Amino acid sequence: MPKKRTLPYILLGLINSNHQLSGYQIMQEFKNEISDFWTASHSQIYPELQRMTDDGWLTPVTLSSNSDSKRNPIYYQLTTTGQAVLHDWLAEPLTTASAELFPLKLFFLDQPDSPLLKPLLQQQLQLSTERLEYLKGRQQIVFPTDAEVQAHYGHYLTLTRGIQRERNYVSWLTELLNNLTEN
Amino acid sequence: MPKKRTLPYILLGLINSNHQLSGYQIMQEFKNEISDFWTASHSQIYPELQRMTDDGWLTPVTLSSNSDSKRNPIYYQLTTTGQAVLHDWLAEPLTTASAELFPLKLFFLDQPDSPLLKPLLQQQLQLSTERLEYLKGRQQIVFPTDAEVQAHYGHYLTLTRGIQRERNYVSWLTELLNNLTEN
DNA sequence: CGATGCATGTAATAAGTTACATGATTCC
DNA sequence: GGAATCATGTAACTTATTACATGCATCG
Incomplete structure (x- = not known):
């Protein structure tokens, strides 16, 4: 079986915690917040967001506040499917092999009373x-x-x-x- | 410029610290000693040892003690060039970008009085x-x-x-x- | 008006993993 | 004699990095 990818789940987690994010903002998150646990370049992030949208995990949202500015990033939100996929990933037990996922998963648990x-x-x-x-x-x-x-x-x-x-x-x-x- | 590779230097360091090692023994070192800092599979290690031999960093040695047994691994030692290359790598200052090399470099400093x-x-x-x-x-x-x-x-x-x-x-x-x- | 930051994308290259492949030895 | 370990190697595939490419906005 192919190795389990982690990047898509990180993108789900980041977007979920911030309600919606653009590719560029995700880059900032990688640089500022999770560089200790994971790295990803923009050339990985943008195509991945595309794929995840095609798979129905994400949906692009156009923020109405964007008046007339030519500069408007593509914001993404989780779909119901995306939420379920993220939850399942977070709930998967850690093993010796997947121990490096601990800080990432912890990072994505927003509520102090999360049962996870x-x-x-x-x-x-x-x-x-x-x-x-x-x-x-x-x-x-x-x-x-x-x-x-x-x-x-x-x-x-x-x-x-x-x-x-x-x-x-x-x-x-x-x-x-x-x-x-x-x- | 292409990204600086780390695997060859790890192989140099491991072989140097143990005087000579076979590809299989290097696998064991990765698994038992440095899995926290780096991983490598045998399909990476064996071709790399070949390349490094071709580049004159390593030389295969046949241990005379191998009597008649059909099982005899290929042991490698550092050449003078290999020793110089390892030393230069160890002496390269750490930067924010290369900070993850610290535990590896430390691992390879055998003498307590090493000036490095x-x-x-x-x-x-x-x-x-x-x-x-x-x-x-x-x-x-x-x-x-x-x-x-x-x-x-x-x-x-x-x-x-x-x-x-x-x-x-x-x-x-x-x-x-x-x-x-x-x- | 030039540098930096915002914003997104693709192409070429490099690196790493899994699978495929083989064969001997040792322990039980 | 079967399983685990020793021992090495290549092929196919996946993943990640660097380079290429473009254009607007903002600050000084």
């Missing part, structure tokens, strides 16, 4: 905990004594950094989940 | 500090009041998480640099 929020955080906590255990195991195996540390110091540093990063992630997720459950 | 270590950490500290300031500025602009937080809660969470992650990174780098300077 808690499971998403729990899934990521599970994956991060597993990852942390894996890294700690690796440290034991690859760097049993100081000799190995001295011979591959950079590797050692990236591994210890990875462990700290994952610990920090687990802390954040745990605290956030505690706050959610309290209310 | 301190500048690399300093460059990353600079980039992380800038990134942290950018994220904090974004938080001010995008989420001035609680109303915006409530309307885009997921976005808010990813932003606060990004700030924490970057802070944690800065702490780690600062502490490490302090330890290095002490000795």
Whole structure:
């Protein structure tokens, strides 16, 4: 089977969170907000918006406020189908293979009381905990004594950094989940 | 100009750190050690090793210990040219655009007293500090009041998480640099 | 009036993934 | 003897980047 594409879902998520967006505005979102998690160039975005419109996920809307200006961008909104597709994608459980989608999916959950929020955080906590255990195991195996540390110091540093990063992630997720459950 | 490729330098770095490696062993390294920073499939690795050999960066070595076994992988070592190419790549300063290369480059610095270590950490500290300031500025602009937080809660969470992650990174780098300077 | 930003699109090229293909070895 | 792992390679396809291309608007 072909690899699951992510770009269309990101476009759905971005447009949904902002009610309507133009291709150019989507470019700005990529640059300003989600450059840490994903990148896309305008030559990817514009044809993709076309395809998604053809597939009935999006519909172009002409904003009446556009008076007479020659400059008027094409704004897109989600169709009912598009909304359903986005929701299904957001609800798909995270796996080890799809773990990099976590920040994206979280980004698109607008409501603090979304029923998708808690499971998403729990899934990521599970994956991060597993990852942390894996890294700690690796440290034991690859760097049993100081000799190995001295011979591959950079590797050692990236591994210890990875462990700290994952610990920090687990802390954040745990605290956030505690706050959610309290209310 | 075409985009700078990274895969060849990773192969150089991996082989260099292990003195010699086969394509299969490189696959294992990708899977076990650097999957957080980079991925590559065997269909990328094998032709790349060929190209690099043709370019004079690598040389295949036949390990004499291979007795009579029919199973013998092709091990590669760096040529003098390959060593120079790797060193030049490692010494290239990090920029905002190439920041994702930091963990890779760090990974390949085997000696704790490598003259490349301190500048690399300093460059990353600079980039992380800038990134942290950018994220904090974004938080001010995008989420001035609680109303915006409530309307885009997921976005808010990813932003606060990004700030924490970057802070944690800065702490780690600062502490490490302090330890290095002490000795 | 020139630079930057807004706004959209296509074409050529490069890179990466999946599938196809083969064969030996080792462990159970 | 069957499954998993070792070991390498190519072909077909998908995805992404860079370059090419155009034109208006705004600011200084």
